[in-house]
Structures are given as C-alpha cells and as structure tokens.
Amino acid sequence: MSGVLHATGDLVGDRYEVANYIGQGGMQEVYRVHDQLLERDVVLKSPKNPTAKKRFSRSATLSARVNHDNVAKTLDYVEEDDRFYLVEELIEGCDLGHFLKNYVAMLDPFAAGRVMHHLAKGLAASHHVNVIHRDLKPTNVMVVGGRDFIGFKITDFGIAKMAQEEIQEAVAGDEEGLTSSQTALGALPYMAPETIDDMKHAGKPADVWAIAALTFEILTGKRPFGAGYKAVPLIQAAQVPPLPAPLISKSQFTPFVTAIFDLIKLCMQKDPAARPTADQLVAACEGLYYSTVPREFGTIKRFDNNNWGFATTVGSDIFCHVDSVYAEPALAIGERVWMSPYPGSPSRRAFPIVKAK
Amino acid sequence: MKLPPRYEKVGSSFCGGGMSTAFKCKDKHLDRHVLVKVLQPGVDQKRILDEVKALSAIRSKHVVQIYDVLKDSSGAVTALVEEFLPGQDMNAVIPIKDVDTFLRYVYAIACGLADIHVVGVVHRDIKPNNMKIDAEGCLRIFDFGLSRTDGVNCETIGTIGTLGYIAPELCAPPNQKVNFTTAVDVFAFGATALKLVRGKLPNNLRTIPPSLPSADADFTSQTLTLPPEIAAILNQCLSKKAARRPSMETVRDTVGRHLLHGRHKATMIVGEKIHYLEKIGQSVKLSAGSLGSVNVSYNGYNFIATNVVGDVFINNMNIVPPQNLPGACVITLGAPSLGVRRRYITFDVTHPEVVL
Ligand SMILES: Nc1ncnc2c1ncn2[C@@H]1O[C@H](COP(=O)(O)OP(=O)(O)OP(=O)(O)O)[C@@H](O)[C@H]1O
Numbered sequence: 110m111s112g113v114l115h116a117t118g119d120l121v122g123d124r125y126e127v128a129n130y131i132g133q134g135g136m137q138e139v140y141r142v143h144d145q146l147l148e149r150d151v152v153l154k155s156p157k158n159p160t161a162k163k164r165f166s167r168s169a170t171l172s173a174r175v176n177h178d179n180v181a182k183t184l185d186y187v188e189e190d191d192r193f194y195l196v197e198e199l200i201e202g203c204d205l206g207h208f209l210k211n212y213v214a215m216l217d218p219f220a221a222g223r224v225m226h227h228l229a230k231g232l233a234a235s236h237h238v239n240v241i242h243r244d245l246k247p248t249n250v251m252v253v254g255g256r257d258f259i260g261f262k263i264t265d266f267g268i269a270k271m272a273q274e275e276i277q278e279a280v281a282g283d284e285e286g287l288t289s290s291q292t293a294l295g296a297l298p299y300m301a302p303e304t305i306d307d308m309k310h311a312g313k314p315a316d317v318w319a320i321a322a323l324t325f326e327i328l329t330g331k332r333p334f335g336a337g338y339k340a341v342p343l344i345q346a347a348q349v350p351p352l353p354a355p356l357i358s359k360s361q362f363t364p365f366v367t368a369i370f371d372l373i374k375l376c377m378q379k380d381p382a383a384r385p386t387a388d389q390l391v392a393a394c395e396g397l398y399y400s401t402v403p404r405e406f407g408t409i410k411r412f413d414n415n416n417w418g419f420a421t422t423v424g425s426d427i428f429c430h431v432d433s434v435y436a437e438p439a440l441a442i443g444e445r446v447w448m449s450p451y452p453g454s455p456s457r458r459a460f461p462i463v464k465a466k
Numbered sequence: 467m468k469l470p471p472r473y474e475k476v477g478s479s480f481c482g483g484g485m486s487t488a489f490k491c492k493d494k495h496l497d498r499h500v501l502v503k504v505l506q507p508g509v510d511q512k513r514i515l516d517e518v519k520a521l522s523a524i525r526s527k528h529v530v531q532i533y534d535v536l537k538d539s540s541g542a543v544t545a546l547v548e549e550f551l552p553g554q555d556m557n558a559v560i561p562i563k564d565v566d567t568f569l570r571y572v573y574a575i576a577c578g579l580a581d582i583h584v585v586g587v588v589h590r591d592i593k594p595n596n597m598k599i600d601a602e603g604c605l606r607i608f609d610f611g612l613s614r615t616d617g618v619n620c621e622t623i624g625t626i627g628t629l630g631y632i633a634p635e636l637c638a639p640p641n642q643k644v645n646f647t648t649a650v651d652v653f654a655f656g657a658t659a660l661k662l663v664r665g666k667l668p669n670n671l672r673t674i675p676p677s678l679p680s681a682d683a684d685f686t687s688q689t690l691t692l693p694p695e696i697a698a699i700l701n702q703c704l705s706k707k708a709a710r711r712p713s714m715e716t717v718r719d720t721v722g723r724h725l726l727h728g729r730h731k732a733t734m735i736v737g738e739k740i741h742y743l744e745k746i747g748q749s750v751k752l753s754a755g756s757l758g759s760v761n762v763s764y765n766g767y768n769f770i771a772t773n774v775v776g777d778v779f780i781n782n783m784n785i786v787p788p789q790n791l792p793g794a795c796v797i798t799l800g801a802p803s804l805g806v807r808r809r810y811i812t813f814d815v816t817h818p819e820v821v822l
Pocket residue numbers: 131132133134135136137138139152181197198199200201203204244248249251264265291292295
C-alpha cells in the first residue's frame with residue numbers, strides 16, 4: 110500500500126524525508142519519515158481533507174500540551190503548500206487494534222490490567238492539562254514493541270473533533286449511514302452514552318468510559334455492546350454485559366478477572382458524574398495485581414492427556430497445563446499460544462497461557 | 467543571536483553553566499513553551515553537536531525531549547530547542563526524609579541513566595541541579611552540554627564536571643589525557659544519592675580528587691536508614707576504582723526490587739480453594755499426609771521453600787532448600803511413581819506495578 114499525499118524521498122518542511130507509508134485511518138495519512146536535522150526517524154501525520162486545517166492544527170496544539178510516557182510525543186507542526194503536518198514520536202510496534210486482530214484477540218487479566226493501568230496514566234496526564242481525547246479506541250493506542258508488548262501509548266488526541274459532525278450524523282442515522290463512515294464505525298463501540306446523544310458532551314468522563322470499554326474488549330475478546338448500528342441502544346442503556354462464564358471458571362484467574370471487571374463497571378456507569386476520574390482510575394489500577402514477566406509466542410506440539418502438553422517457541426519448549434490457560438477448556442496440537450515462561454525441568458513452565466493467532 | 471520567527475522569547479534569559487545561554491520561548495507553531503539553548507560565542511562547537519547527538523539518540527521518559535536545532539547563516543548549529551521543564555530542580559526537595567520517596571527518586575535516576583548508557587552516551591554532569599520533577603511527577607535528566615557520544619571509552623584532557631560529583635579517575639594533572647567510561651556517571655549518581663539523603667555533600671567529596679573512602683559518604687550510617695542491600699550498592703557507586711562500580715542497569719534492578727518490598731501476593735490453589743500469602747514473615751505449610759510437605763514463607767522480596775519432608779517438586783524440579791520459588795510454579799507433593807495420587811498446588815506471584 111502507498112499513500113496518496115507523498116512518495117518515498119519527498120522532503121517535508123525542509124527537514125523530514127519520507128521513508129515509507131505506514132497507514133491511514135478515516136482522517137489522516139501516516140508516514141515514517143527521517144528527520145534530517147536530528148538524524149532520527151519520526152512519524153508524519155497529515156489530514157486527508159486539507160480544509161480541516163483549523164481543527165487539525167488545534168488537535169496538534171492539544172496533543173502538544175500533554176507530556177507523558179503513555180502518550181505519543183508531539184514533536185513538530187509544519188505547514189507547507191496548502192498542506193499541514195503533525196510530527197510525532199515514532200513508536201516501533203503496532204497499534205492495539207492490529208495486535209488484537211493479528212496476534213492475540215483476548216488477553217489474560219494480567220496483561221489486560223497492565224494495559225488499563227498504563228492507559229489510565231496517559232489519560233490522567235492529558236486530563237490534568239484539560240485535554241480530552243474523544244476517540245479512544247484500540248487503533249489509537251500504540252503498542253511499543255508490537256508482538257513484544259512492551260509499553261502502551263495513546264495517540265491522536267482531539268483529532269475526533271475534526272470528524273465530530275460526521276460521527277454525530279452517522280450515529281444518529283441508520284445502519285447504512287454508519288457503515289459509510291469508517292471513522293464513525295470505528296469510534297462507536299467505545300462511545301459513552303452521553304456522546305451518542307450529542308458529541309458535544311464528550312468530556313473527561315467519556316474518555317474514562319472509553320478506556321473501560323476498550324479494557325472490556327481486550328479482557329473478553331468482545332466489544333461490550335458489539336459493533337455497528339445495533340450497539341447504539343445498548344450503549345444508551347449502559348448495561349454492561351456480565352463476564353462470560355469461561356472467564357471466571359478457573360480459580361487461578363477469577364480474583365484478577367473480577368477485580369478488573371469491577372473497575373470496568375465503575376467506569377461504564379450511565380451517569381458521567383458517577384464514573385471515577387482518570388486520577389481515581391489510576392489509583393485503582395495501582396492496586397491491581399499482575400506480573401510483568403515478558404511474554405512469548407509458541408505453538409502447541411503435544412497435548413497428550415487433555416491436561417498438559419508442550420509448546421515450541423523460538424527458545425526452548427515450554428510446558429503448558431490446561432489449568433494455566435485463560436478462558437479456554439483445552440488446547441490442541443497446532444494451536445498458537447501467548448504466555449510467560451518460568452524456570453522448570455526439563456522444560457520451562459508457562460503461566461498464564463492465552464490462545465494466539 | 468536572532469531567533470527564527472517561530473520562537474518568541476518569554477521573560478529574561480538565564481545562564482546554563484558557562485557554555486550556553488538559555489531562553490524560555492513560546493513555540494508559535496504548537497503554542498507551547500520550549501527552551502532555546504544557544505552556544506556562547508567562543509565555545510567549541512563540538513559541545514552543542516555532542517549535546518544534540520546525545521539528546522536525539524536517547525529514548526527515555528526520564529530524559530528531556532529535543533525538538534529542533536537552529537543554525538546560523540553559514541549553516542553551523544548554534545542552538546538547540548528542547549522541552550521546557552517548569553519548576554525547581556532536585557535541590558529543592560532535599561534532604562529527603564523518608565525511604566520510599568528516596569528509593570523512588572533514586573530508581574528514576576537509575577532508569578534514566580541506564581537508558582542514557584545503553585545508547586553509548588556518557589552524561590558527565592550528573593547532579594541534582596540537572597534533574598527536575600515534571601508536572602506529572604516524572605523525574606527528568608537534562609543538560610547534556612558535557613556529554614560524550616563516542617561509546618563507552620572516551621578520553622578528555624583536564625578535569626571537567628562539577629566539584630563533588632567528579633569521579634577520581636577524572637582527576638588528572640592539567641594537560642594529561644584521561645580515559646573514562648560510563649562509570650563516571652555512576653560515581654556522580656552515587657554522589658547525587660548522597661546529596662539527596664544528606665542535603666549537602668560531605669567535604670571529603672568536595673576535593674579534587676575526592677578523598678575516599680569517607681565515613682561521611684557511607685550510606686550505611688546516614689540519618690535515613692536504608693535497606694542494607696541499597697546502602698551497599700550505593701556505596702559501591704562511590705568506589706574509588708571505576709571497575710568496582712556497578713552498572714546503572716544493576717543499580718536500577720536492585721532498587722526496583724526494593725520498591726516492591728512487601729507488596730507481593732502469592733495466590734495458591736489447593737484443590738478448589740484459594741489461599742493467599744502476602745504478609746512479610748508469614749509462612750504456610752503445604753502438606754499431603756505422608757506424601758511430603760514443604761514450608762513456604764515470604765521475606766518481603768521472595769517466597770522461600772524450607773523444611774522439605776518427603777517428595778516435593780517445583781515445576782518438576784527437585785528442591786534444594788532454602789530455595790526461592792519462581793514467580794509462577796506448581797508444587798507437587800509425592801513421588802512420580804504415585805501417579806494420580808500426587809497432589810498439585812499452583813503458586814503464582816503477582817504485585818502492583820510501580821509506574822513512575
Ligand atoms: N506514532 C506512531 N508511530 C508509529 N505508527 C503510528 C503512529 N501513530 C499512528 N501510527 C499508525 O498509523 C496508522 C494509521 O493511523 P490513523 O490514526 O490514521 O488511523 P486510525 O486510528 O486507525 O483511524 P482514524 O484516523 O479513523 O481514527 C495506524 O495503523 C497506526 O498503527
């Protein structure tokens with residue numbers, strides 16, 4: 110794939126040399142560029158619709174106010190030849206949407222808790238400087254290290270403001286209207302009830318709701334109210350569906366899943382004023398227990414007696430017991446798994462284990 | 467120097483250590499404050515080039531962010547533009563009166579320095595003056611005006627740095643070349659930690675060369691009572707011999723372990739029942755009649771298996787008590803020959819994550 114706006118080798122702002130096209134969403138194209146002045150690679154974002162200039166530059170100054178490790182850093186803003194560009198820290202990795210789609214669809218409660226904690230930190234920093242995100246969703250969360258799942262950074266602050274009317278119209282319309290707007294379709298599952306009524310109501314509590322909706326998705330593999338037009342009345346009713354039984358069927362996971370789910374429910378109350386602030390959410394996340402041991406991917410090569418088997422990895426084999434598998438009753442030969450290894454004999458032992466793609 | 471129209475001076479300039487002049491400016495493109503650091507006339511241009519190179523190479527949440535460089539009409543770099551950090555430097559928070567706050571600061575500095583060293587940069591001017599706590603409470607290291615980017619082995623002529631933070635190996639007679647490594651930052655880190663606890667550096671350190679060892683510089687006998695392992699590693703940072711100082715990575719990991727002291731929780735599943743072990747000094751006896759038994763206790767850092775009787779395995783390994791348990795394991799009671807009559811207990815350790 111390539112972008113429409115630029116080709117490899119183009120020089121922007123007398124400083125940024127286009128290396129390659131990264132991707133696009135509904136509103137902007139994203140490129141990896143080389144900053145010739147500071148000799149490092151960064152990311153260049155430019156809106157597809159150049160008439161949205163005022164809103165784009167506004168979103169740039171908004172994101173530039175936020176300074177936190179869990180937020181992608183805004184480095185520069187360039188206007189040139191009727192076009193305008195935001196320069197952002199390059200995050201080597203992928204976005205969380207890509208991670209869920211291509212690597213692991215449902216994270217165990219330890220990984221999910223860590224994501225929620227880090228996103229809450231980034232959100233709290235932005236709320237401290239009165240910046241509201243408005244469009245928190247998996248594709249606006251960058252996963253540092255991609256498959257290595259090292260850290261998490263929120264990106265694209267306030268950019269949804271550019272598409273506010275479009276989203277509003279699509280959500281208030283019908284199925285067809287919604288599917289015709291990629292941006293509205295992507296935003297909807299994480300929208301708070303008050304923003305469905307009117308995007309102008311997108312305040313800090315709507316961001317807290319969105320983080321919880323996102324956490325619900327990574328913990329269960331499903332969006333709380335589904336996607337598409339049928340989600341609208343469900344979001345408005347704000348009845349968070351209960352946890353699917355398999356998620357709480359194994360005692361090794363139950364207390365941790367429940368702790369996160371309680372937080373999710375707290376953040377997804379219909380009344381925005383009843384939700385915790387980002388700071389309160391951070392404080393609650395500081396009380397979550399999880400382990401930070403790095404994860405590995407593997408493939409089940411033996412699963413003999415329904416209870417245990419072994420996975421091959423890039424390193425040595427790992428022993429996998431069914432009790433350590435989150436939300437699944439069993440594993441089968443050939444299945445991909447994502448897990449933390451611990452010392453054991455003759456093989457390392459995995460905990461927790463989740464299915465991977 | 468004439469600033470490009472993008473940057474507008476706010477307030478008066480202040481001096482940055484004799485080599486550069488700094489201004490607070492408004493960046494009109496992004497409507498935020500930045501710091502513009504201009505090289506003073508007559509100062510070797512290598513100073514600013516090294517600083518720019520170091521700042522662009524480092525990726526750390528504990529290091530100030532560079533945005534831009536400014537050049538004169540001949541194309542020579544004369545200034546750099548970096549993030550503006552409001553507020554006071556670390557000298558404003560010393561002496562530190564409680565161990566947890568001290569450990570958090572020291573951990574943040576160690577994380578930052580480890581990030582700096584991993585890309586081959588030596589800062590050469592680590593001191594409380596060159597650190598601030600940002601609006602989000604994150605410690606940030608700045609002023610790379612003396613930094614070197616040529617890897618771990620550098621040389622310099624004459625003593626350079628700030629009195630009290632200068633490593634012994636840098637104290638050579640004038641005009642003599644000295645070789646140095648990242649260990650000079652480790653020394654300055656040790657001196658910084660000492661200033662954080664004492665509020666003032668002892669006179670023994672404030673000489674060239676510092677007179678070491680010094681009782682005043684001993685971390686085991688300060689008013690702040692530090693965990694012995696922390697005091698020991700900080701003392702090592704002030705070793706006279708560079709080779710005896712630990713790496714910043716080692717310091718970081720050691721302090722990181724202490725930040726979690728007493729905060730672990732072991733979740734044990736015995737049959738269908740959940741049990742927790744989380745209090746320092748608490749211990750449990752896991753036993754299955756005559757098959758075997760083991761005691762597991764928590765010392766604030768690790769879960770330790772002792773008093774093994776009969777056949778006990780951890781992740782299928784034999785126990786050599788006292789043995790630290792892995793973060794996740796299955797404890798098996800009973801010999802392999804017993805087959806289904808063996809008992810299994812899962813044991814998983816979790817903890818809150820300290821995100822600074
Ligand atoms: N700072 C960054 N570093 C590296 N890649 C990035 C960065 N920011 C965004 N990307 C990548 O650029 C791609 C396009 O992002 P973009 O924001 O345009 O799309 P989106 O968020 O999926 O949709 P929309 O714009 O409709 O909200 C994404 O795949 C994302 O992974």
